[in-house]
Amino acid sequence: MLTPSLSPFVIEVHQLQGGPAHQDLFNDLHHGWPPGVNWIYGEEGCGKTTLLRLLAGDLSLFSGEIRRPSGGVFWVNLQTPEFDEATVQECLDKLSPLYPGWDKSLLESLTDELSMRAHLNKRLNMLSTGSRRKVGLLAALACGADVTLLDQPFVSLDTASIRIIKSFLNEASDHPSRAWLVADYEVPSDIPLASVLGL
Template identity: 60%
Template sequence: MSSSSHTVIETSALSGGPGAQPLIHNLTHSWTAGVHAICGDEGTGKTTLLRLLAGDLAPMAGSVTVPTGGVFWMDLKGPEHDPTTVEACWADLRKHWPDWDEALLQDLAETLDMDKHRHKRLEMLSTGSRRKVMLIAALASGAAVTLLDQPFVSLDRISIRTILDFLAEAAEHTSRAWIVADYEVPTDVPLASVLNL
């Protein structure tokens, strides 16, 4: 577990969900700098909680206190993103994140074998490559809080190892937080906390 105690994002009596019954109910929790896991079975509210933290979903009750450095959340699965090219997606995000790390994006694009796909539309990409577009943007964003929803699904072993190595280094960060939602705790990553839903 990380030794950092600097709170980066927190919830107070948070309840919410996409339906009439909240999947997240009365959650008061704080996340410090470092890497955190949110775990649970299908339908327990992992994605819902990330959307609430990002402001993508309005809470039914309670509140989320977010840092000045912003919360990065992105979902590229919808068809509305299909006509967008990889490069255009990154270029649009680059404008919104003042601490965007272009060198990191270039490094990740090369390591994750995405350079050759930069001018392709998202609809032309495999599920794994489409996920890589989101992951590269998330890690390069420079946001105070980066939310990753099942980041390893549909990825090859080399790509999974690259993301795990990044998170292992991120675990030592003193002012930023990465929150990974998945069925199981990510391996080989020193975690600041685990929240089971």
């Protein structure tokens, strides 16, 4: 890992090579993401999720370097079976100690705005696809990490919830030191973006 230095980027990669299951989806990738909301877009299978996992350390690089901030990188995938038996509250309680900047008041507010309070004691395998995705979004938006990685955050959400997430990202767009990296198929026209990377 590169040592911290003066840089306009919150997180950056140099000569990155990697991919899942020995697939070389990235070869010699150089890129940096500044504060604010950054978008990573492309078709199915182009490597959007893989890149987020590499940035988070969830996948190992074949080669190259990643400069991560001291304030942490948030990434979680609650869609996997290992979380099926955990309740919403248990998931949030497990994640919150990992992030010193965790914003409890923001979490409380978002829990109500996204209509999740009635689901806090339900197991994840009892939730709809959209509600299960909201659990990860609650944690992501409240985590307080220097870098937050969001993979297709609008999938399976109702219109009201999409509007709330977009409102949050609009407010986050001018943050002076934190970065949100969002991966999706298309680039939005209603969110101010600090950078756009097409894969």
